[in-house]
Amino acid sequence: xxxxxxxxxxxxxxxxxxxxxxxxxxxxxxxxxxxxxxxxxxxxxxxxxxxxxxxxxxxxxxxxxxxxxxxxxxxxxxxxxxxxxxxxxxxxxxxxxxxxxxxxxxxxxxxxxxxxxxxxxxxxxxxxxxxxxxxxxxxxxxxxxxxxxxxxxxxxxxxxxxxxxxxxxxxxxxxxxxxxxxxxxxxxxxxxxxxxxxxxxxxxxxxxxxxxxxxxxxxxxxxxxxxxxxxxxxxxxxxxxxxxxxxxxxxxxxxxxxx
Numbered sequence: 001x002x003x004x005x006x007x008x009x010x011x012x013x014x015x016x017x018x019x020x021x022x023x024x025x026x027x028x029x030x031x032x033x034x035x036x037x038x039x040x041x042x043x044x045x046x047x048x049x050x051x052x053x054x055x056x057x058x059x060x061x062x063x064x065x066x067x068x069x070x071x072x073x074x075x076x077x078x079x080x081x082x083x084x085x086x087x088x089x090x091x092x093x094x095x096x097x098x099x100x101x102x103x104x105x106x107x108x109x110x111x112x113x114x115x116x117x118x119x120x121x122x123x124x125x126x127x128x129x130x131x132x133x134x135x136x137x138x139x140x141x142x143x144x145x146x147x148x149x150x151x152x153x154x155x156x157x158x159x160x161x162x163x164x165x166x167x168x169x170x171x172x173x174x175x176x177x178x179x180x181x182x183x184x185x186x187x188x189x190x191x192x193x194x195x196x197x198x199x200x201x202x203x204x205x206x207x208x209x210x211x212x213x214x215x216x217x218x219x220x221x222x223x224x225x226x227x228x229x230x231x232x233x234x235x236x237x238x239x240x241x242x243x244x245x246x247x248x249x250x251x252x253x254x255x256x257x258x259x
Contacts, residue, residue, distance in 0.1 A: 013157070016037055152194065201231070206218075206242070207238065
């Protein structure tokens with residue numbers, strides 16, 4: 001008699017790997033998707049299988065074979081269309097709470113976000129996309145410093161990365177351009193493929209400055225990063241200024257990617 005299957009439920013986005021061989025056994029991307037990770041052994045044969053016309057009561061049987069034994073590693077990568085990148089306190093959590101129904105912890109100190117947050121952004125009655133916010137990156141993150149590097153893998157499935165830059169840092173010694181370059185360097189050190197993903201600049205906290213000062217700083221950031229011909233947006237996440245256009249452009253871009 002066959003034994004019952006043992007099924008273990010895991011979240012969508014889980015990657016299953018064999019620890020001994022480092023083989024990727026499967027990637028669960030859909031609801032109710034099933035993957036066989038270890039096959040059970042073959043059943044044995046009782047004496048009835050050896051019965052014949054000349055041997056009505058055989059004394060022969062064969063034992064079953066043992067099933068596969070595997071040590072597995074389960075790695076979760078969240079499924080999102082857009083990923084948020086930036087230094088701690090750049091305003092990522094404020095942005096995701098402003099454009100979606102997600103309610104992450106928001107405070108005026110770094111490392112408020114301790115784990116990834118997902119938010120669904122609805123642009124119209126039939127159009128939406130998912131945004132992932134991860135803990136902020138700091139210099140040296142690719143070498144294990146800080147929290148963000150633990151969650152960079154979650155951005156590997158995204159279509160677009162939003163690089164959030166604080167144009168009015170509390171510490172006036174901080175230069176937004178150098179801060180942006182730190183993130184770019186950490187991405188390059190962690191995973192060159194992640195660096196090659198489509199990335200948009202989002203210049204946040206324009207409400208903290210006079211309009212002319214904000215325009216001057218944003219222009220300098222765009223010029224020094226050679227970003228004039230790439231997507232860039234000036235917003236205030238807390239005031240929801242510029243966020244509607246950003247979301248509409250994201251939705252349009254994601255729609256084109258899906259075609």
